[in-house]
Amino acid sequence: xxxxxxxxxxxxxxxxxxxxxxxxxxxxxxxxxxxxxxxxxxxxxxxxxxxxxxxxxxxxxxxxxxxxxxxxxxxxxxxxxxxxxxxxxxxxxxxxxxxxxxxxxxxxxxxxxxxxxxxxxxxxxxxxxxxxxxxxxxxxxxxxxxxxxxxxxxxxxxxxxxxxxxxxxxxxxxxxxxxxxxxxxxxxxxxxxxxxxxxxxxxxxxxxxxxxxxxxxxxxxxxxxxxxxxxxxxxxxxxxxx
Amino acid sequence: xxxxxxxxxxxxxxxxxxxxxxxxxxxxxxxxxxxxxxxxxxxxxxxxxxxxxxxxxxxxxxxxxxxxxxxxxxxxxxxxxxxxxxxxxxxxxxxxxxxxxxxxxxxxxxxxxxxxxxxxxxxxxxxxxxxxxxxxxxxxxxxxxxxxxxxxxxxxxxxxxxxxxxxxxxxxxxxxxxxxxxxxxxxxxxxxxxxxxxxxxxxxxxxxxxxxxxxxxxxxxxxxxxxxxxxxxxxxxxxxxx
DNA sequence: TAAATAGTGTCTATGAGACATTATGTA
DNA sequence: TACATAATGTCTCATAGACACTATTTA
Numbered sequence: 001x002x003x004x005x006x007x008x009x010x011x012x013x014x015x016x017x018x019x020x021x022x023x024x025x026x027x028x029x030x031x032x033x034x035x036x037x038x039x040x041x042x043x044x045x046x047x048x049x050x051x052x053x054x055x056x057x058x059x060x061x062x063x064x065x066x067x068x069x070x071x072x073x074x075x076x077x078x079x080x081x082x083x084x085x086x087x088x089x090x091x092x093x094x095x096x097x098x099x100x101x102x103x104x105x106x107x108x109x110x111x112x113x114x115x116x117x118x119x120x121x122x123x124x125x126x127x128x129x130x131x132x133x134x135x136x137x138x139x140x141x142x143x144x145x146x147x148x149x150x151x152x153x154x155x156x157x158x159x160x161x162x163x164x165x166x167x168x169x170x171x172x173x174x175x176x177x178x179x180x181x182x183x184x185x186x187x188x189x190x191x192x193x194x195x196x197x198x199x200x201x202x203x204x205x206x207x208x209x210x211x212x213x214x215x216x217x218x219x220x221x222x223x224x225x226x227x228x229x230x231x232x233x234x235x236x237x238x239x240x241x242x
Numbered sequence: 243x244x245x246x247x248x249x250x251x252x253x254x255x256x257x258x259x260x261x262x263x264x265x266x267x268x269x270x271x272x273x274x275x276x277x278x279x280x281x282x283x284x285x286x287x288x289x290x291x292x293x294x295x296x297x298x299x300x301x302x303x304x305x306x307x308x309x310x311x312x313x314x315x316x317x318x319x320x321x322x323x324x325x326x327x328x329x330x331x332x333x334x335x336x337x338x339x340x341x342x343x344x345x346x347x348x349x350x351x352x353x354x355x356x357x358x359x360x361x362x363x364x365x366x367x368x369x370x371x372x373x374x375x376x377x378x379x380x381x382x383x384x385x386x387x388x389x390x391x392x393x394x395x396x397x398x399x400x401x402x403x404x405x406x407x408x409x410x411x412x413x414x415x416x417x418x419x420x421x422x423x424x425x426x427x428x429x430x431x432x433x434x435x436x437x438x439x440x441x442x443x444x445x446x447x448x449x450x451x452x453x454x455x456x457x458x459x460x461x462x463x464x465x466x467x468x469x470x471x472x473x474x475x476x477x478x479x480x481x482x483x484x
Numbered sequence: 485t486a487a488a489t490a491g492t493g494t495c496t497a498t499g500a501g502a503c504a505t506t507a508t509g510t511a
Numbered sequence: 512t513a514c515a516t517a518a519t520g521t522c523t524c525a526t527a528g529a530c531a532c533t534a535t536t537t538a
Binding site: 016072101 | 246248249252253256258261262263264265266290291292293302303305306307309311312313314315316339341342343344345346347350351352353355357
């Protein structure tokens, strides 16, 4: 069913009504691993409302006024906010939509519907965040501290749901590879699982599950060995890596 | 960190800027089972754009202008649209957010961010839909026909994702109980799994998995027997049922 | 040589799939 | 009695967890 001339005429003369509209924002739940701890990037709000409280980084969706340019996609808004807040090249960061949060009253200023995204930053990229970001008060906080923090807006609910999503994903998808450097050893990847799930992961059993990924071509051996204080470990890399 | 007087003063004098805002809509992917087929409720669009094409039912989010009344919650908007389109008591229908769809240009009229919801209607309630709905052209279409239909907007993408969600949920959650009447037999519930997953489900193995739910108190035996042309089956009910 | 950690092997319990068998109703 | 289907049982295989053991490097 292709667009008819009739429909084109309709669009050309279309006048949007002026029902009140909400603002649409994107919020980012950005995780990384530093010092063997799963951490979330939070910023201190410098303005009302919730001044001085911790909050998720984010921004507003840019909407165009014309029919030809309607503005940016939701995910583009998320990547733009990510780049602005962290200074990271957003194309190298894992990004996944978490959902829309649109309760009435969640922002006391005005009606805001927020679309939340989960982002995973590789630990080798995480250190540049605080230097490069335009938010001097951004910090990587341990997720274990989340329950005791009072976050702005409904950000506690959003971050809790994001944490759930990441924990489920580590066991069922390949997102763990977005929490290690481009090359990694099996013990390093096991450590990621252990830290995210907050439980000990048996080295032998983990290695067995991991070996299956080699046979299916998901990962492959990389050159070199990881030198430590004891026996060096084999280095691998994720095959579908940028 | 409680609201300070300072913050109250800020809110009292707050003036929202007038950046362009998108419209926010809710779209509903409503499933039921009729004639041993998983079906989706679609309506025929009577207006441009996509006139005469199939589309998901939905509606726009009601947004209040004042700070005290910001309008309805997203989920309330979804339930309201559900009730309006189907005539069903929306409180008795399973509803789950699927995600936000906000690509630029997805609605040719203007910028619309749509939050999609998945709804499951019990088959005993489904027949009243066409009579009660205000959309005379609403139809329960078999999901198998979806790929060959040209849906309006990005509704093909949304419905495909919804179908995935339901299929995953049938195997890992209790949503199958929202696709049978209040009481049901094991073979009837097995049929639901079979229809949703579009594959044969072994009666013996299914019964074994099902028995575990009795021991954990998820379901319980209901009075009576289901009389058929052969051996009657035991009737059960889901314990957390309204 | 000792310490530390990479890497392997084994045993067992659990759950899923395939499939055979029995039980109990209706026509 | 024939038939249909509910309900049970059995066998096998794949997988996960617990845990013992070996291998290899550095200090």
